[in-house]
Amino acid sequence: MRKEYRVKKNEEFQEIFKKGKSVANRQFVVYTLKRPEQKHFRIGLSVSKKIGNAVTRNQIKRYVRQVFHEFDGYIHNDVDYIIIARKPTADMDFYEVQKSLTHVLKLARVLKKSFETVKKAEDRD
Template sequence: MKKPFRIKKNKDFQEVFGRGKSTANRQFVIYVVNRPEQDHYRVGLSVSKKIGNAVMRNRIKRLIRQVVLEFSDVLRSGKDIVIIARKPTAEMDYYEVKSSLEHVWKLAKILNSRK
C-alpha cells in the first residue's frame, strides 16, 4: 500500500481504537472511524504474536494487504480502518482471507457497490 493509505503511528491507532466502531467475525476484528476531511481511506494492520512467529505474521499481513489492494476501488473514502487478525487466520489461504474480509467489511458497511 502506498504511504497515504497506511496508518503507522501509534497515536492514529489509538484514536481509531478509542473512537471507532468495531465489527468482527471469527477471523478478523475491524475498527472504523469516519474521516470526512480525507479523500481516501487509510488501513492499519495488527497481527498479534499469539498467532505465530514473524514469518507467519508477515505472511498474514501480505495476504491482507493484497486483499485491500484488490478491493481498493470499492472501499469507501474518508475512513480509517484498523484490521486485527485473530488466531484462525494462521491456517487460511488467500481466498479464505479474501472471503472473510469481504464478509466483515459488508457487516461494517464500508464497501461501495462494485462498478
C-alpha cells in the first residue's frame, strides 16, 4: 500500500479519534472520518504490544492492508480509517481477519452496495 494511502502523523490520528465515529466488534475498532476533498481512502493501523511480538503484530498489519487492498473498489474513497486490533486477532488467520473486518466495516456503513451483490454471488458459488 502506497504511503499516501496511510495515516502516519500523530496529529492526524488525534483528529480522527476526536472528530470521527467509531464502531467495534470483538477483534477490531474502526474509526472513520469523512474527508470530501480526498481522492483515495487512507488507513492508519494500531496494533498494541499486548497482542504479541513484532512478528505477530506485523502479520496482523499485513492482513489488514491486504483486506483493504481487496476492498479497494467497495469502500468510500473520501474517508480516513483507523483500525485498532484487539487481542483475539493474534490467533486469527487471513480469512478470519477478512471476515471480522468485513463485519465491522458493514457496521460502520462504509461498504458500498455493490460489495453486497458481489459477496452474495460468491456465497452461492
